[in-house]
Amino acid sequence: MAPSSDSPGTAPPAAGRAATASYLRTLDCVHCGLCLQACPTYQVLGVEADSPRGRIYLMRALAEGRVQDPRAIRPFLERCLDCRACETACPSGVHYGQLIETVRGDLELAAPARGLGAWLVRTLLWHLVAHQGRLRLSFALLRGAELVGLRWLATRLRLLPPAVARVAPPTPPGRERRPLPAGLHVPPPGVPRRGVRVALFTGCIMEQMFGRVNRATLRLLLANGFEVVVPAAQRCCGALLMHTGRNDRARVLARANVAAFADADVVVNNSAGCGCAMREYGHLLGTAAAEAFAAKCRDVSEFLAAAGLSATPAECRARAAYDDPCHLCHGQGVRQQPRDLLARVPGLELAPHERPEDCCGSAGIYNLIHTGLAGEIGRRKVEQLLAARVDMIVTGNPGCMLQIDSSLRAAGRPLPVRHTVELLLPPGQQD
Secondary structure (H helix, E strand, C coil), X not given: CCCCXXXXXXXXXXXXXXXXXXXXXXXXXXXXXXCHHHCHHHHHHCCHHHCHHHHHHHHHXXXXXXXXXXXXXXXXXXXXXXXXXXXXXXXXXXXXXXXXXXXXXXXHHHCCCCCHHHHHHHHHHHHHHCCHHHHHHHHHHHHHHHHCCHHHHHHHCCCCCHHHHHHCCCCCCHHXXXXXXXXXECCCCCCCCCCCEEEEECCCHHHHHCHHHHHHHHHHHHHCCCEEEECCCCCCCCHHHHHCCCHHHHHHHHHHHHHHCCCCCCEEXXXXXXXXXXXXXXXXXXXXXXXXXXXXXXXXXXXXXXXXXXXXXXXXCEEEEECCCHHHHCCCCCCHHHHHHHCCCXXXXXXXXXXXXXXXXXXXXXXXXXXXXXXXXXXXXXXXXXXXXXCEEEECCHHHHHHHHXXXXXXXXXXXXXXXXXXXXXXXCCC
């Protein structure tokens, strides 16, 4: 999409709005088109306005006053998965992720999305997901409903949205959803201590859907000689709110996390989406404390690859494909570290597969809102994974684990989907 003759480098008509930082970032894009084949929505739809280049052009047109009604371009901006693959492909260094989230936030403040669906998303993300206690209670109720057959009945009567029925596996039992005990955890007797204390971010969806991963992360860090602190005051990272334009709400959570981890030297997390969001708290809050917090955030694979494993992982004789979470490879630049750690697992064969950095279609709650598009993106992903003829899939983000699992089931080829840390545990440490 070539810019119009009156747009690049000229004073825009809406001078007040054009002076914003987000408008200036749109000028970094030279519309070269190298982002097109990296963009999952453009790959599927083939529509210019559904590409990073096209969306930037639309955002620029809005800032310059050439688009009068934001509702005209909102669907294109909302169809973006915010996967950041375009940032990897971009030769001009455009910070597309920050740009799309800022503009979405501006639009949401100026003209909130209408309709029951938009209201439900805003309500659930802020009043439920952002409050761990309420989320735990809701999952307990869901578990009870499933045990008495209400989920089956709701699915048969089509009361449960098909997208939820397809993506969400059965709610784990209570013992798997229990939160990690807050406070200090020390390595077991006989394990040499490394003299390093880390703070562990436990997340919200990870705790409820993949509590086993949180427990595995804690045990893995302890088995390798690290002291671990689990701050009781930590909150949801705010990533889902940022993706949906509620930056004001996300800032509340970000400030709470900056305060909760103020005394930590290293903040370790096991969720790529959470880690990417927390590493951008400096941009979100614009404070020195937030910048300092962001600088000490590390994905667990990044941290352990740098520190080195002192405990040998248990043997796992399998052929596995490691699939890169978008917010780990594109958002945080962590690519080789998980593979280096998995290479330490006795008996594990890592199989390469085509386009491992392509998005799987999860993108927070994207697969629940844009079900058709997310389903096609997921189908393409598992097609590439299955072509590698593997026994299991390994990745590092809860949303990716859910989406890949559901896409495999939809293809009639269910395979185990595991988090990286689960394969790094020493013998006897598995659930």
